[in-house]
Amino acid sequence: MTDSPLARWERRNGAVLAVASLLYLASYAVRVLGHDLPAAVRNLCLTVTLAAWAVFLVDYVVRLRLSGLRLPRFLRTHWLDTVVLLLPLLRPVRIVQAYQTVQSHQDRPRLALHARVITYAGISVTLLGFAGSLALYQQEHAAPGADIVTYGDSVWFTCTTLSTVGYGDLAPVTPLGRLVAVGVMACGLALLGAVTGTFSSWLLQVFSREGERPPEKSPGASRKDD
Known part of the structure; x- marks a missing residue:
């Protein structure tokens, strides 16, 4: 198993990103479907959405720093991360990747x-x-x-x-x-x-x-x- 700083970061924050992704989807769903909810609830959901996106942004910046690549090359080699950052509704793709990371901790996949x-x-x-x-x-x-x-x-x-x-x-x-x-x-x-x-x-x-x-x-x- 690769033990680079980037690989260690991905193993450690996989669960955090999965939770942030689910919170993002949940808060977004409440904002879209909850037309009659009080303004305070809708504002809270917006705060959760922005906080989850901030987690995605921090993860992206850390990946960029730990990769040791310049930004243009990082964009080419990690295009999916860039697309998911700009279009957070594609976070389910990263949720699946987080599940795969958890599976990789086992000697043999389940x-x-x-x-x-x-x-x-x-x-x-x-x-x-x-x-x-x-x-x-x-x-x-x-x-x-x-x-x-x-x-x-x-x-x-x-x-x-x-x-x-x-x-x-x-x-x-x-x-x-x-x-x-x-x-x-x-x-x-x-x-x-x-x-x-x-x-x-x-x-x-x-x-x-x-x-x-x-x-x-x-x-x-x-x-x-x-």
Whole structure:
């Protein structure tokens, strides 16, 4: 296991980032869905959201310092960290990475490779779908001529888009809503490809192992040999 300062930092703060990510999503969800909540509650949620983002910013700066790289090269080699910092609703990707870091503390992972890929994909699609539906609802529900006017509509659109079904009964009308929809489409294609490829690889390995097994002798052949 790598014991560089950056690796030690990632191992130590994985749980902190996971908690901050969940707090960010929770506070953002309350702000988006809690239209009738008192102003004090909404302001508290905004404070939690900004505090969680501050944790992400500190983590990014520390990663930059510990990497020993100049900013342009760091941006090229850690582009996902940069995107997640600018678009915090993509934090579920980092939550999955934190889970992987916890698993790496064990001498052997608790799950096989194929099971881990499917588990990570399941966690990612759930959290990204939740975040995407919130962002879509925030942009669409009050727009003139919008199809997506309730959070249920947003969840339905996000599910059909992530699954690459796309019934077409609902569609975003705002520029930012369409941009969110494009991101949901990309995530759906990537996750579906990962799960399909992993499942196909697992099937090939099973069939290969079965083909390598020696043929079993029939009872009649055994008596003939005697």
